[in-house]
Amino acid sequence: MQKLIAAVAAGLALAATSGAAQAQISDNVVKLGVLTDMSSLYADATGKGSLAAVEMAVADYGGKVAGVPIQVVSADHQNKPDVGVNIARNWYDNEKVDAVLDVPTSSVALPVSALTREKNKININSGGGSSDITGTACSPNTVHWTYDTYALSNVAGKAMVKRGEDTWFFVTADYAFGMALERDAANVVKESGGKVLGDVRHPLNSSDFSSFLLQAQASKAKVVALANAGGDTTNALKQAAEFGLTQGGQKMIALLMEITDVHSLGIKATQGLIITDAFYWDSNDETRAFSKRFNEKVGHMPTMIQAGLYSATMHYLKAIEAIKTDEAPKVMEQMRKTPVNDFFAKNGKIRIDGRMVHDMHLFEVKKPEESKGEWDLYKLIATVPGDEAFRPLDKGGCPLVK
Template structure:
């Protein structure tokens, strides 16, 4: 933090003395705060980004998440305890066993203090259990299942960017209110897809809608034709895709080719990232409603971050990557403020400090590990509305964090005290 140099006081005697003493006190305190370094248990701080480097989530997380972490470290100052902050990364290949093995090695052998990102909910759930056993911190940005702050919650786990409840709650209620009250689902057949479908169905019903059909599609399938035909045959007003990454892109492309939208049904992607929409193109994706935790063009801060990020990655940041940047910055602030990298102490400080950065304003970490912040309902622009390659969304609504995320009382987290 920079402090302005005190301006000299043009006075005499005691006034000058008091002014100089006051200025000196400010400088001493600020200098001490800036110079005081935390006590590090192993003499270093090491961050690890566990992510998808090679499969369907590689563009929306992957190398971009590692770049975001490195940017956050650089913006923080690059060091703690007089030692450079290290950032390492690995590809979990969307496999819980591989992710678990990497996490154990990082914690047991490599001195990793915190693991970040972890797309694919099944991997995130497995790694959260390991981090809990080891007493180390896990901050999930890419993984989505709301079970991370529900039955599987952990005292050292934080769910940072989004979850299946928030996506479903914001998207489902808004669309049903528009009269689109009958739904069918094409769902990815693994933990994330199941959780997203479950939460969306609950929200549709709570909002007065009906679910006419559900169908499960294998992860990373190339052919959605049979699943789309089943959903189309239901006669629902909305076909919702409870999947992500390449699965979402392929499903929307094939639905467009089949003329489903032209036939009168609406498509809704419960999780879609800006790289997905960019890949689809506005002619295919126009009119699509989606919920996100971050959009690069919201204000000057987000635009400045996105410009720097794109210069390194070539794509605009997704909410997952922006979430990693935010989480790293908050973690490092907490270590410095706590004066130690002890996980329990740092977690307490992370909960104490508000999250105030380009990603979130007034965010907070609850007892169940949920980082609560505003979410945004967006609509994909038409080609005529767009003014540039990445001018893809228009903001429809801002949903406050307390309204977007599941109440703690409904999550069944064992850490939450019953009232």
């Protein structure tokens, strides 16, 4: 009888221990929400491709983490802050989402990051660009994975001023991302010895850039810098060609342009364009292997945002596996102390302000005669180490930095 009682007690203790361990994963599922632009000007750079990248990572991980299933949900925030915040709030409060990923459009990304902190969940941003996400608006619950306005401006601005292209005029999207991009780029130009001759701001998702481009042309600036993205960038470049800006000797630079934009416009229209990017599909065997699989699934090569999401999802799942909990502060701590080494980044690191620091690259779009295939679009000009590309930790105004 004593042996029987001891055996039962041991069994109950084991069951209690197992139950306690299992309870570390909330609701017995790890649920990821991909909040993105499915229908507007950033849909090619993010959208369905962002969702596909996260789904690929989950499938490659095996569909389970720490013994529980992984679920993925998605929604279109329509580039509207109120819509994005309401979706995220419902996910956190009612659908038990553990982490929200992607969130392009900085005017949506910033309030979603704030909400994530309030709810003590995790936000991994790949699509939003404002450097304020890890600056004055930094959060212990948000990781900014792929790029930001500081890195885009820093890499391209220094290189171009050094080449003698030292007078700039900005055509800027009139919302948080565009203004942060112009601010960061203008600072780099001035610090490098150049001058900003003027700027003009346009509404998000514009179709007519004629008046803005005429002002840029009249400025006689050597560089006309587009501080916008997606469909705004492609529309501005098309119309700049019609107005003859480059034929008149001005250099066009797209401070944020994805490979899908270049492909859409065509290599003939974009040849010579200078682009800063975190990822290029044809860099090495690892990037080519991932990109081939992605292309087969989605129908185009991955943008840096989409490649970054696969990398970020894997890093998040590995952190949960390592510590057997999805409790946000503990997962964030594990993510920060674990280097990022995959096809996207080598020796990447997540700082206390949430910035994932990794190498950035400066590319030039090839001439038609240099291209050997449909997606053979870029030639590498320079690779800038992460610590040089991204803003120094003590310069962003993040309250978490001591």
